[in-house]
Amino acid sequence: MAGRFPEVRPRRLRRTAALRRLVAQTSVRGADLVLPLFVKEGIPEPVPVASMPGVLQHTRDSLRKAAADAAEAGVGGLILFGIPAVKDGRGSAADAQDGIIQAALRDVAAEVGDDVVIMADLCLCEYTDHGHCGVLTPSGTVDNDATLERYAATAVAQARAGAHVVAPSGMMDGQVAAIRRALDEAGEPDVAICAYAVKYASSFYGPFRDAAEGAPQFGDRASYQQDPSAGDALREAMLDVAEGADIVIVKPALPYLDIVAQVAAAAPVPVAAYQVSGEYAMIEAAAAQGWLDRDRAIMETLTGIKRAGAGIILTYWAAEVAHHL
Ligand code: PBG
Numbered sequence: 001m002a003g004r005f006p007e008v009r010p011r012r013l014r015r016t017a018a019l020r021r022l023v024a025q026t027s028v029r030g031a032d033l034v035l036p037l038f039v040k041e042g043i044p045e046p047v048p049v050a051s052m053p054g055v056l057q058h059t060r061d062s063l064r065k066a067a068a069d070a071a072e073a074g075v076g077g078l079i080l081f082g083i084p085a086v087k088d089g090r091g092s093a094a095d096a097q098d099g100i101i102q103a104a105l106r107d108v109a110a111e112v113g114d115d116v117v118i119m120a121d122l123c124l125c126e127y128t129d130h131g132h133c134g135v136l137t138p139s140g141t142v143d144n145d146a147t148l149e150r151y152a153a154t155a156v157a158q159a160r161a162g163a164h165v166v167a168p169s170g171m172m173d174g175q176v177a178a179i180r181r182a183l184d185e186a187g188e189p190d191v192a193i194c195a196y197a198v199k200y201a202s203s204f205y206g207p208f209r210d211a212a213e214g215a216p217q218f219g220d221r222a223s224y225q226q227d228p229s230a231g232d233a234l235r236e237a238m239l240d241v242a243e244g245a246d247i248v249i250v251k252p253a254l255p256y257l258d259i260v261a262q263v264a265a266a267a268p269v270p271v272a273a274y275q276v277s278g279e280y281a282m283i284e285a286a287a288a289q290g291w292l293d294r295d296r297a298i299m300e301t302l303t304g305i306k307r308a309g310a311g312i313i314l315t316y317w318a319a320e321v322a323h324h325l
Contacts, residue, residue, distance in 0.1 A: 026307040028299070030074035030322030034119065034272070034314040037070075038211050039063045040083040041093075041100035051207035052277055053284045055316055057083060060100075060107055066319075067108045070116070073323040077117035079167060079314060080104055081212050083126050090135050091127030095154040099127075102161040109162030119194060120163040122154055122179070123170045125214035132216055133170035133224060142224060147172050152182035159188040167249070169196040171224040176243035194272065195245035197237045198259055201225035204252045204278030211277065233259045237267050245269060247312065252276040254301060257308040264309025272312035273305045280316045 013023050039058045040047065046056040058066060067078055082101030084093035093099040101120060108118055124147065125133045134147030147170065155166045166183075168175045176195050183191050201222045209215040226232060237248050248267055250260045251274035264271045279301070287294030298317050305313050315321070 026303050028302045028306050028313070028321070028325070029076075030318075030325045031076040032306065032312055033075050033302075033318035033322055034077040034079050034117070034312060035070045035075050035318035036079050036081060036121075036314060036316060037063060037066055038081045038083060039100060039104040040213075041085040049207065049211040051210050051281055052316065053288070055211060055280075057211065060104060063104055064107050064111045067116075068111050070319040070322070071112045073319045074325070075116060075318045075322045076312065077119055077165070078108065078112075079119040079121055080108065080163075081121045081126060083213050087127055087129040089129060091124035091150060094122075094124055094127040094150065095157040097157060097160075099157070102157055105158060105161035105163050114164075117164050118162060119165040119167050120158040120161075122151060122158060122166045122168040123214075124150060124154075125170070125216070126212045128214075130217045131214050132219075133221065134172055140218070142172075144172050144174070148174055148178040151175050152178050155179040155191075156182055156186040156188065159183055159186065159191040163191060165192045165194045165247070167194040167196060169199065171196065171199050171221075171226075174243070176240045176245045180244035192246040193244060194247040194249060195240040195243075196251055196274075197240035197245060197248035198233045198250040198256075198263060199225050200228050200252065200256065202228070202252050202255075202276065202278070204255070204276045206278050207281045208277035228255070234262060234266055237263045241267055241269055247272055249274055249314070250310070251314075252279060253305045253310070253313070254279050257304060260305065260308040260310050264311075270311050271309060272314060273308070273310035274314040275301065275305060275316070277316070 013019050046058050046062045049055045084100050123133050132142050134142040137143045158166050247270045249272045250263055253273040253275045260273050283297050286292045
């Protein structure tokens with residue numbers, strides 16, 4: 001009746017919620033989750049991000065509250081993105097002592113202290129008028145080594161403003177080594193580096209570019225972000241580990257779960273996955289149409305990312321999910 005082995009019935013362990021809970025192997029904890037937060041200089045009120053329902057560009061005040069709420073909910077960390085009022089070719093606001101990201105880091109550090117990990121995204125794309133992640137050569141390509149100097153200065157500014165962790169996301173070669181050296185020389189040896197090590201040139205960053213106002217004004221990021229069909233994930237991850245990365249990020253998450261699993265198996269440091277803006281927007285949009293069950297879809301994707309091997313997940317749902325766990 002039940003096939004050739006009538007005594008073998010996997011369904012026995014699925015019969016009640018208690019049995020399913022007992023045999024569960026993957027669980028998502030609030031402490032695993034990192035909440036990305038956007039703070040914009042010079043706005044009187046928080047501004048909703050149209051392509052990311054529920055996500056705001058914060059004022060300094062509303063950011064403080066959002067950080068306190070997320071810490072209260074039990075998230076593991078926060079990662080801050082700053083949007084300056086004025087942009088220029090070299091992204092001067094990124095490392096300015098009174099720049100928006102530094103001011104926000106000081107605010108959040110005063111609010112949550114060491115209760116939650118404070119991370120700073122470290123890139124130039126929100127700060128440059130051309131929207132690229134680095135400074136440009138006269139011919140308009142991104143100048144790798146000149147950009148490293150900007151990242152080094154930005155890392156030191158962020159560390160001094162209270163970041164526990166800096167998270168370089170610009171995909172320049174040698175960025176982790178340059179930042180580690182700069183932090184150590186500046187007397188900030190305890191500030192950790194969470195490197196966006198494996199970062200694809202992805203269509204799924206679309207909504208983020210509205211939120212962070214960092215879309216490239218010409219060209220694209222394909223000469224520095226990885227090609228989705230390339231095989232360079234482990235090379236990038238291991239280089240960043242060798243250069244001193246304390247945590248490595250794979251990004252995006254859902255279309256790259258094979259990469260998350262490969263990196264988790266190989267890297268001797270914690271591995272994070274970034275469930276990016278497009279992954280968030282897809283589920284929010286489908287749920288708004290009534291096409292899928294939002295809460296179940298969120299937990300299912302987070303469980304899948306965790307099961308693939310990411311111990312840490314950056315997700316715009318971090319505070320909401322942590323609150324319910
Ligand atoms: C900046 C940066 C991006 C994201 C995080 N840091 C955008 C990009 O590289 O184009 C994307 C995050 C998201 O889509 O949620 N370099």
